[in-house]
Amino acid sequence: MRVAFCTDLEKSVLVSNFEKRGWIQVGPDEDWNFYWAGTITCRNIFSVDSGYRMNDFQAINHFPNHYELTRKDLLIKNIKRYRKELEREGSPLAERSETGRYLHLDFVPITFILPADYNMFVEEYRKSPLSTWIMKPCGKSQGAGIFLINRLSKLKKWSRESKTPFNPAIAKESYVISRYIDNPLLIGGKKFDLRLYVLVTSFRPLKAYLFKLGFCRFCTVKYDAAVQELDNMFAHLTNVSVQRHGGEYNSMHGGKLSVQNLRLYLESTRGKSVTERLFANISWLIVHSLRAVASVMASDRHCFECYGYDIIIDSKLKPWLIEVNASPSLTSTTVSDRILKYKLISNILSIVLPPDGMPDVRWNKTPSAEALGNFELLLDEDLAAQDDAGPSSSSSHGSARYGRPSNRQIIRKSGWQVAVRVVSTRKRGNLVLRCVTPEATRTSDVSRYCSSFFVLWQRKS
Amino acid sequence: MDDLKDKSIHLTAQMISEEIRQMPMYRGFYNEVQKLVSSSCVSNSNFRPSLLNAMRQTGLEVELRNTVFHWLRAHPGPQGRSSSAAVIGSKEPILFLKKAQAQWEKRIQKSLTSMCTELNQVLSKCRAGSDKDEMTEKWTELSTYDIDLSQYRPVYAPKDFLDVLLWIRSPNHRSLDGEGSWDFSQIPLKVKTLSELKSLFQEIARGEPLLGVNPNMPAQNNLYQNLEAERIALGEKVIAGNHAPVAQEFLKRGCPKCLRGKIWAQVLGSQVKEEHVQHFEELKLFVLQYDMIVDKLLIKDVQLTASNDDQYFVFEDVLYQIMLCFSRDTEVLKIFNNSSSTPVTGLLKGKNPSFENSIVFPPSGVIPFHGFSMYATPFCYMYDEPINLYFTFRAFYMRYCFRLHEVSSHEQGILSLCLLFERMLQRHEPTLWTHFKQINIQPVKVVFKWLMRGFSGHLPPDQLLDLWDVVLGYDSLEIFPILAVAILSFRKENILDVDTLQNIEAVLADLSSLSVVALLQLSLMKDSI
Incomplete structure (x- = not known):
C-alpha cells in the first residue's frame, strides 16, 4: 500500500522527499497517512470541535501543544517548574551554588x-x-x-x-x-548562534534525536558590545530573516558555517577536551529542556516533531538555550543549505516511520541504528529503563572489544545494542552519571557517543 | 674518500655557522649562551663538556639543531638539485622551460602594466592621509574598508596558466600527427612511478593505522582508548621535545586537530618569537604607508574567493590583513634563490631604465592570481592570532606553494605534478584515460585547479588539513596528483557516464563527502603493476 501524504507547505525539500519514496499526494480532506502540517492545522485536527479522529495508520509532524516548548514564556515557565520539582524531590540535579544558581540546570539566561x-x-x-x-x-x-x-x-x-x-x-x-549574553563567543570578530535540529518521536517515554549537521548563523557586522551599538540589530541578532536585510548579506553562503567546521576551529584553537565538554553540555541542555516539558506535553502516538534549537555559546564556551522553534524554516538559502535540509527531512522520515514505511501507532518507535542517518540518539527512556532493569546483562566480550572494561559495559538489548559507560568524573555524592547510547555498527560511533552523552542519572543504593 | 667526506662536512659546518651568525635569531641565541657560560652550571675547568651539557638541558641545543634543520631544508645541496643545474649555475637547467617561464613573467608584467594604464594607477605610491587613517581604523575589519574594485580583474586565473603549460613544446620532440598537443607526455621530465611513490609514502602504503582514516580505531597501546587519544599523548611529547625532524615524522600518521597548530609551526620553524612580532608590525606599517595596486588585487581576490565560500567567509577580515602584509614581506624574496622564476620589477619614477633604478614589485615578489588567497585560508582554522597564522602560512608558501604557479623542471613543480597525474591515470586507470581520449578532453583540465591550489577551497577544511599533514610529513607535493587520480578513480562510474567537460566538472564539483586519507591509502596500497 502506498503512503498518502498531505502537506501545508509546498517546499521542494519536502515534496521531493515524499515523491522519492513513491508516496502520493492527497488533499487534507482525503484519507492521508502522513501530514506535514502547519501548527495551526495540527491544533485544529486535535481540537475537540473538529471531531476528527486519527486512525492507527496516520502520522503528523507536530504535537498538539508544542507551544509548551516553543513559546518563549511557556518554555521559561516549564523550566522553572521542572527545577522546582527536582528540588522538592531532593534531586542532586537541582543542586545550587552558594549564590543560588543551579549548578546543572543553569542553561537559559x-x-x-x-x-x-x-x-x-x-x-x-x-x-x-x-x-x-x-x-x-x-x-x-x-x-x-x-x-x-x-x-x-x-x-x-x-x-x-x-x-x-x-x-x-x-x-x-x-x-x-x-x-x-553580552560576551558571546566570536569567530572572526563576529557573533553567531547555533541552529540545531532535534527530533522528538515521543515525550512519554521521551525519545529524542539530535541532527549532526547543524550550522552556525553569523551576523554580518562585527560584534560590538558598546552601548551606542545596542540599536544595530545586524550585530546582535543572528536570524537569517534579519541578516538578509543587511547590506552585507551574502547569498553564496548565507552567513552559515557548518557545526563540523565550528568543531574543527574550536578543537584546533581551544583544545579537544573543552570542545567536547561544550558539545556534551549542548546535549545536556537539550535533554533537560525536553524533560522539563515532557510531563505537560500531550504525547499523542501519532505525533513527532522536529524542533529548531537556537543556542548561543559564550566566550567561556558555555552554551545557552535561547529558544526553540516548532517549525524551523525549510526554505533553502544556499546550495549546501538545500542539501542539508533534504537530508534532514529524509532522515526524519526514516526515523519516525516503521521499517515497512507505513505509519503505525502500534510500532514501538525504536528505529534501527541504520535508520538514524545523520541523527544521533540523545535519549530513549525505553532503552534506559531496560538498561536499568538489567545491568548484569553486560556482555564481557563487548567490553573487551572497546578496551578499558573498567568504565564501560556493552549491553545487548532487543534489536539494540546499548553502550553504557559510567563516567566517573561526573560522580557526585551517591550519584553516578551514566551514559546511554545506541551502539552503532562502527566502534567510532560508540566511543563518540560515550564521550559526549550523559543522559541518565541513577541513584546508587 | 673518507677524508674528502670529512672535509666536506667540515666545510658545510663552517658555512652553516657563518650563515647562522647572519640570522635574526642569532643575537638572542648568543645572549642566552653567554648567560649560560656565566652561570654556575658551566665550570671553567671542564668548560666544553659542561657547556654542552648545560645547552642540552636548557633546550638551546635543540634550538640550534632546529635552526640547522631549517637552514638545510631551505638550501638544498647539490644532491637535491639535478647535477646539471649545479654545473650551469642556473636556477632552471632546461632551457625551453626557462624560456617559457620568462615569457610567462613578461606576460604577467605586461598585463599588470596595462591594468595600471587602463585604470590610471601606478604600481605603488604613498598612501593618502585620509586613506591611511581609514585603513588604520578599520585594520581588524577591512571588510568594511570601502573602495571601488569593480574595474579590477585578477591578473590571471589557473586556466590561463594551464594554457601556458599546455603550449610548452620540447624542441627535441617531433610530433607525429598532432600527438603531444593533448598531454604533457612530450615533456622530458622524470616523475616517480607508483612503486617509487609507495616507498616514499611508506607508512601510508604499508597500511599503518592513520588518524585521518578513523580516529576511533583501537590504539596500538592498550593504555589508550583509541588511536586519537594515543596520537594526542604522543604528539604532546613531540611538542615538548621541540625537535623539528621528529615533529615532521609525527605528521606522517596524521596530526590530532588540537595539536596541529604547534606541530606545523615546529616543522616549518615558524614559532612566533619577539623578532616576529616586530617584523609583523613593520609589515603592517608598510601596508599603511604605501598604496599599491597589488593591494586592490589581493582584496579583490579575497572578495571573490574566501568571502563567498561557506567554509571561510568568517575569516574574511583576518585574511585581508594576512594577504596585505604578505605582499610587503621581502623575506619572501628568498624563494627566488631556488625557484625558476624571477620577480617582476618596476622602474623608479623619473629614472632611466637600468638595473639600479628598478625595484622588485611587489616587495614580496609575488603577483597574486585568482584564488591566491586560498593558500592562506586553511590556516584560519588553526590559529586564532593573525601573527601565528601569518608566519606559518608564509613558511608553508615559501616551502611549497610557490612551486605551484611557476614553470620549472623541479620535481615538486606544477609541471611535474601534472605529468605525474597523467602518467598515473594512464597507467592505473586506462579505462578512464581512454574515455577522456575518446571525448577529447585533456584530463589535466579537470584537475588542474585542484593541483594549483593544493585542493584548498575544494575539500572541506578538516580533510584539507589532513592532506596538508601529508605534504609536511613527507615534504612532498606529489600527494596532490595521487589524490587527484584517486578521486577520479573513485568517481569513475559517474565520469564514464558523461561526455562533456561541463558534466565531468559537475560530477567532481562536490568533494565534501570524501575521506581523503582513506582514499590515499587505498590508492597507495594497490598492487603495483
Missing part, C-alpha cells in the same frame, strides 16, 4: 515574563544595574519586535509608547525579558 513578572525583573535588574537585557514578544518569530535595553527608563518609555500599560488584565501581548 535569567528570564522574566512581562508584564506579569515586572517587579521580579526590577529586583533582579537592581542587583546589576547597567546590564543589558533583551526584550522579545512571546508570540512572534524571526526576530520581529526584538530590542535591547540597558536602562529601566528605556523599558518604561517602551511601555508608554506601546500603549500596553503593565496591567495584566488588558495587556494583549506579553514579552519575555532575558539577560543578554
Whole structure:
C-alpha cells in the first residue's frame, strides 16, 4: 500500500522527499497517512470541535501543544517548574551554588515574563544595574519586535509608547525579558548562534534525536558590545530573516558555517577536551529542556516533531538555550543549505516511520541504528529503563572489544545494542552519571557517543 | 674518500655557522649562551663538556639543531638539485622551460602594466592621509574598508596558466600527427612511478593505522582508548621535545586537530618569537604607508574567493590583513634563490631604465592570481592570532606553494605534478584515460585547479588539513596528483557516464563527502603493476 501524504507547505525539500519514496499526494480532506502540517492545522485536527479522529495508520509532524516548548514564556515557565520539582524531590540535579544558581540546570539566561513578572525583573535588574537585557514578544518569530535595553527608563518609555500599560488584565501581548549574553563567543570578530535540529518521536517515554549537521548563523557586522551599538540589530541578532536585510548579506553562503567546521576551529584553537565538554553540555541542555516539558506535553502516538534549537555559546564556551522553534524554516538559502535540509527531512522520515514505511501507532518507535542517518540518539527512556532493569546483562566480550572494561559495559538489548559507560568524573555524592547510547555498527560511533552523552542519572543504593 | 667526506662536512659546518651568525635569531641565541657560560652550571675547568651539557638541558641545543634543520631544508645541496643545474649555475637547467617561464613573467608584467594604464594607477605610491587613517581604523575589519574594485580583474586565473603549460613544446620532440598537443607526455621530465611513490609514502602504503582514516580505531597501546587519544599523548611529547625532524615524522600518521597548530609551526620553524612580532608590525606599517595596486588585487581576490565560500567567509577580515602584509614581506624574496622564476620589477619614477633604478614589485615578489588567497585560508582554522597564522602560512608558501604557479623542471613543480597525474591515470586507470581520449578532453583540465591550489577551497577544511599533514610529513607535493587520480578513480562510474567537460566538472564539483586519507591509502596500497 502506498503512503498518502498531505502537506501545508509546498517546499521542494519536502515534496521531493515524499515523491522519492513513491508516496502520493492527497488533499487534507482525503484519507492521508502522513501530514506535514502547519501548527495551526495540527491544533485544529486535535481540537475537540473538529471531531476528527486519527486512525492507527496516520502520522503528523507536530504535537498538539508544542507551544509548551516553543513559546518563549511557556518554555521559561516549564523550566522553572521542572527545577522546582527536582528540588522538592531532593534531586542532586537541582543542586545550587552558594549564590543560588543551579549548578546543572543553569542553561537559559535569567528570564522574566512581562508584564506579569515586572517587579521580579526590577529586583533582579537592581542587583546589576547597567546590564543589558533583551526584550522579545512571546508570540512572534524571526526576530520581529526584538530590542535591547540597558536602562529601566528605556523599558518604561517602551511601555508608554506601546500603549500596553503593565496591567495584566488588558495587556494583549506579553514579552519575555532575558539577560543578554553580552560576551558571546566570536569567530572572526563576529557573533553567531547555533541552529540545531532535534527530533522528538515521543515525550512519554521521551525519545529524542539530535541532527549532526547543524550550522552556525553569523551576523554580518562585527560584534560590538558598546552601548551606542545596542540599536544595530545586524550585530546582535543572528536570524537569517534579519541578516538578509543587511547590506552585507551574502547569498553564496548565507552567513552559515557548518557545526563540523565550528568543531574543527574550536578543537584546533581551544583544545579537544573543552570542545567536547561544550558539545556534551549542548546535549545536556537539550535533554533537560525536553524533560522539563515532557510531563505537560500531550504525547499523542501519532505525533513527532522536529524542533529548531537556537543556542548561543559564550566566550567561556558555555552554551545557552535561547529558544526553540516548532517549525524551523525549510526554505533553502544556499546550495549546501538545500542539501542539508533534504537530508534532514529524509532522515526524519526514516526515523519516525516503521521499517515497512507505513505509519503505525502500534510500532514501538525504536528505529534501527541504520535508520538514524545523520541523527544521533540523545535519549530513549525505553532503552534506559531496560538498561536499568538489567545491568548484569553486560556482555564481557563487548567490553573487551572497546578496551578499558573498567568504565564501560556493552549491553545487548532487543534489536539494540546499548553502550553504557559510567563516567566517573561526573560522580557526585551517591550519584553516578551514566551514559546511554545506541551502539552503532562502527566502534567510532560508540566511543563518540560515550564521550559526549550523559543522559541518565541513577541513584546508587 | 673518507677524508674528502670529512672535509666536506667540515666545510658545510663552517658555512652553516657563518650563515647562522647572519640570522635574526642569532643575537638572542648568543645572549642566552653567554648567560649560560656565566652561570654556575658551566665550570671553567671542564668548560666544553659542561657547556654542552648545560645547552642540552636548557633546550638551546635543540634550538640550534632546529635552526640547522631549517637552514638545510631551505638550501638544498647539490644532491637535491639535478647535477646539471649545479654545473650551469642556473636556477632552471632546461632551457625551453626557462624560456617559457620568462615569457610567462613578461606576460604577467605586461598585463599588470596595462591594468595600471587602463585604470590610471601606478604600481605603488604613498598612501593618502585620509586613506591611511581609514585603513588604520578599520585594520581588524577591512571588510568594511570601502573602495571601488569593480574595474579590477585578477591578473590571471589557473586556466590561463594551464594554457601556458599546455603550449610548452620540447624542441627535441617531433610530433607525429598532432600527438603531444593533448598531454604533457612530450615533456622530458622524470616523475616517480607508483612503486617509487609507495616507498616514499611508506607508512601510508604499508597500511599503518592513520588518524585521518578513523580516529576511533583501537590504539596500538592498550593504555589508550583509541588511536586519537594515543596520537594526542604522543604528539604532546613531540611538542615538548621541540625537535623539528621528529615533529615532521609525527605528521606522517596524521596530526590530532588540537595539536596541529604547534606541530606545523615546529616543522616549518615558524614559532612566533619577539623578532616576529616586530617584523609583523613593520609589515603592517608598510601596508599603511604605501598604496599599491597589488593591494586592490589581493582584496579583490579575497572578495571573490574566501568571502563567498561557506567554509571561510568568517575569516574574511583576518585574511585581508594576512594577504596585505604578505605582499610587503621581502623575506619572501628568498624563494627566488631556488625557484625558476624571477620577480617582476618596476622602474623608479623619473629614472632611466637600468638595473639600479628598478625595484622588485611587489616587495614580496609575488603577483597574486585568482584564488591566491586560498593558500592562506586553511590556516584560519588553526590559529586564532593573525601573527601565528601569518608566519606559518608564509613558511608553508615559501616551502611549497610557490612551486605551484611557476614553470620549472623541479620535481615538486606544477609541471611535474601534472605529468605525474597523467602518467598515473594512464597507467592505473586506462579505462578512464581512454574515455577522456575518446571525448577529447585533456584530463589535466579537470584537475588542474585542484593541483594549483593544493585542493584548498575544494575539500572541506578538516580533510584539507589532513592532506596538508601529508605534504609536511613527507615534504612532498606529489600527494596532490595521487589524490587527484584517486578521486577520479573513485568517481569513475559517474565520469564514464558523461561526455562533456561541463558534466565531468559537475560530477567532481562536490568533494565534501570524501575521506581523503582513506582514499590515499587505498590508492597507495594497490598492487603495483
